[in-house]
Each structure stands twice: as structure tokens, then as C-alpha cells.
Amino acid sequence: MPQPKIKLVVTGDDFGYCPRRNRGIVDCFLAGAISNVSLLVNSSSxxxxxxxxxxxxxxxGLHANLSEGVPVCQKLRRDSTLVNDNGFFHGKMGFRKVLQKGLLSMAEVELELQAQVKLFCDLLGHLPSHMDGHQHVHVLPEVRDVFARVLSEYGIPFTRVPVEPSLQSCSWLPLPLHEFYTQVEKDAWDSSTVFRAHGIRWPDVYLGLTTMGENMSVSSIKRAIGKALAAWQPKSPLAVPQCDTVRGTQGPVTVELMVHPGYPSDPQQGGCGQGPDSFSQSAERQHELETLMDPQLLAFYKQEQIQLCAFKDL
Incomplete structure (x- = not known):
């Protein structure tokens, strides 16, 4: 069977994090290497x-942030379950710990998500075409229900469901990272039922966990796409259940590739209120940028009839 044509959404996350990340993401877009971005509205840039x-x-689209920096909603910046004693979000793992202890107010989560959607509209003049969660918080228990309700309330049609077909075969990932990604996948599977009940859609295939940072190369992206297509069938266990309106039965397979390109952040500039983190200052940001802009990768897309597009084009 010939390889199916693909609609590939290459999403540059963390847009707005700092001027150097912004410049790198724009350079990638202008080079035809990414086709879509997600904005952190509480970031410094x-x-x-x-x-x-x-x-x-x-x-x-909107990269909804409940884990890094300061809330957008003014009244949640103090005496809120979303922030620590210093007024900052609890962090990637801290947020999960507070949630597991049952100490997180879902009413406050909803207020903050609504405030971030409204700020996005103020900045761009329109609703986001899609909305996902910074550090995958949107698929966590309870949060996923609030997230789906906010998407439905504002009529935002697309989200991200981070279930990657090749993850379990990547034995080379460090154990702590593999365990975290595995939990993200489990939460994502569980969230798909909630999102589907609210009429929210997402691409057929998600990629990005196994191709981040130093693990990104032209060959790793090719391999991830190849494995995804080999594994993906509409009725297979790897096909996360979703709305049938994303693709027709004869249409192309839709794929999202999550990426984090940029030029490394200046240590004194950027972030969401606490300065840029080590992830953003890492040389891996520029490594991703250079890989995504590699002429070999762009030629591969053309050769394999892979069309880069945005969520709004699905």
C-alpha cells in the first residue's frame, strides 16, 4: 500500500517566553519549518x-499555563490554591502534587483558564484556533473536565492529546523521563473521552515526546512519522478515540508534531515572572531550530507528500 498523504501541524510551543525564543520561532515559521504556534499569555514577551x-x-493558539509563573487573573495572585507562598504557580511537578492531594480548586482553575482566553483575545483580536496545556497539565484528572468545559464555552475546536505511538519502544529515554511521559500518555488516554463528549477534536496522531531537544534529528523525525503511520489505523488500539469530523474516511492522516525551537534565552531576560528556566536557556532550543530548518527534512516532507498546515486548516 502506498504511504498515505499527511497533513502535519508542526507546533512551536512557548511563543512569548522571551525575545530570543520569539525570534527563533518566527525564523522557523518564515523558513517553512513550523506551521503553527502556541502562545503563553502570562510570559514576559x-x-x-x-x-x-x-x-x-x-x-x-493558546498554550494555557497553570504551572509556571504568575496567574493572569488578578484575584488569584494571592490566597489562591493555584499559587505558593511566593505568589507563583506550583511548577510542573508541584502542580501535580497539589492536585493529587486534593488541594486544588477547580473553580480557580476555571477562572484562570477563562482569564487566559480573554487575554489572548485582547492581544490577538480573535479566539485561539486551538488550546493545549503547558507541560501537559490540561490532561490531568479533574483539570481535563474544566479544560474541556472552557474550550466548549468559547467554541475553541482543537486541543492536543499527547499519546505517541512509538513511546513505549524508546528504551533509550532516561527512566524518570520515560515514567513521566508514560503518565502523560495515561492521562491523555483518559482525557480523550472527556474531550470527545464536548465535541473537541485533535489530530489522528501526536508526536513530540520522543523527538525533543537532543533527541531531535532529521532521522528521528522521519522515524517517528514512519512508526506513527505504520501503527495508526482508525480502529486500532493506538488510535485515540475522537470526533469523526477531523478527517474523512478517505482523507489524509492528520499529525501534530510538538516542537520547542528558539535561540537560547538570555539568563536575565524572559520567563513568566521568575526568569527563564534551564529548558529555555539550553542549547537544545537552537538544536531543534536548526534541525527543523534542515533542507533534508523539508525535502523529505515534499517527497513524501507531507503538507505542513495549521489547526485551522484541518
Missing amino acids: AKDAAELAIRHCIPI
Whole structure:
């Protein structure tokens, strides 16, 4: 059987994090290496990112943030279950610990998500075409229900369901990272039923956990796409249940590739209120940028009839 044609959404996450991340993401988009971005509205360079998206007509969604920096909603910045004693979100793992202890108010989660959607609209002049969660918090228990309700309330049609077909075969991932990704996948599987009940859609295949940072190369992206297509069948256990309106029975397979390109952050500039983290300062950001812009990868897309597009094009 010939390889099916693919609609590939290459999403640059963390747009707005700092000026150097913004510049790298824009360079990638102008080179045809990414096709979609997700904006952190509580980041230090969110306004600049929004202006760049408008200037360059970059398809843009909301990277909802409940784990890093400061809430957008003013009244949640103190005496809130979402923040620690210093007024900052609890962090990637801290958020999960507070949630597991039953100490997180879902009413406050909803208020913050609504505030971030409203700020996105103020910055861009329109609703996000898609909305996912920074550090995958949107698929966590309880949070997923609130997240789906907010998407439905605002009519935001697309989200991300991070279940990657080749994850379990990647024995080379460090054990702590593999365990975290495995838990993300389990939460994502469980969230798919909730999202589907609210009429929310997502691409047929998700990629990105196994191709991040130093693990990204032209060959690793090719391999991930190949494995995904080999594994994906509409009725297979690897096909996360979703709305049938994403693709027709004869249509192309839709894929999202999550990426984090950029130029490494200046240690004194960026972040969401606490300065840029080590992830953003890492040389891996530029490594991703250079890999995504590699002429060999762009030629591969053309050769295999892989069409880069945005969520709004699905």
C-alpha cells in the first residue's frame, strides 16, 4: 500500500517566553519549518509575540499555563490554591502534587483558564484556533473536565492529546523521563473521552515526546512519522478515540508534531515572572531550530507528500 498523504501541524510551543525564543520561532515559521504556534499569555514577551504573529500571519493558539509563573487573573495572585507562598504557580511537578492531594480548586482553575482566553483575545483580536496545556497539565484528572468545559464555552475546536505511538519502544529515554511521559500518555488516554463528549477534536496522531531537544534529528523525525503511520489505523488500539469530523474516511492522516525551537534565552531576560528556566536557556532550543530548518527534512516532507498546515486548516 502506498504511504498515505499527511497533513502535519508542526507546533512551536512557548511563543512569548522571551525575545530570543520569539525570534527563533518566527525564523522557523518564515523558513517553512513550523506551521503553527502556541502562545503563553502570562510570559514576559507575550505582547511582542502577538505582534509578530499578526505581522507575519502566523497561525496561533493558546498554550494555557497553570504551572509556571504568575496567574493572569488578578484575584488569584494571592490566597489562591493555584499559587505558593511566593505568589507563583506550583511548577510542573508541584502542580501535580497539589492536585493529587486534593488541594486544588477547580473553580480557580476555571477562572484562570477563562482569564487566559480573554487575554489572548485582547492581544490577538480573535479566539485561539486551538488550546493545549503547558507541560501537559490540561490532561490531568479533574483539570481535563474544566479544560474541556472552557474550550466548549468559547467554541475553541482543537486541543492536543499527547499519546505517541512509538513511546513505549524508546528504551533509550532516561527512566524518570520515560515514567513521566508514560503518565502523560495515561492521562491523555483518559482525557480523550472527556474531550470527545464536548465535541473537541485533535489530530489522528501526536508526536513530540520522543523527538525533543537532543533527541531531535532529521532521522528521528522521519522515524517517528514512519512508526506513527505504520501503527495508526482508525480502529486500532493506538488510535485515540475522537470526533469523526477531523478527517474523512478517505482523507489524509492528520499529525501534530510538538516542537520547542528558539535561540537560547538570555539568563536575565524572559520567563513568566521568575526568569527563564534551564529548558529555555539550553542549547537544545537552537538544536531543534536548526534541525527543523534542515533542507533534508523539508525535502523529505515534499517527497513524501507531507503538507505542513495549521489547526485551522484541518
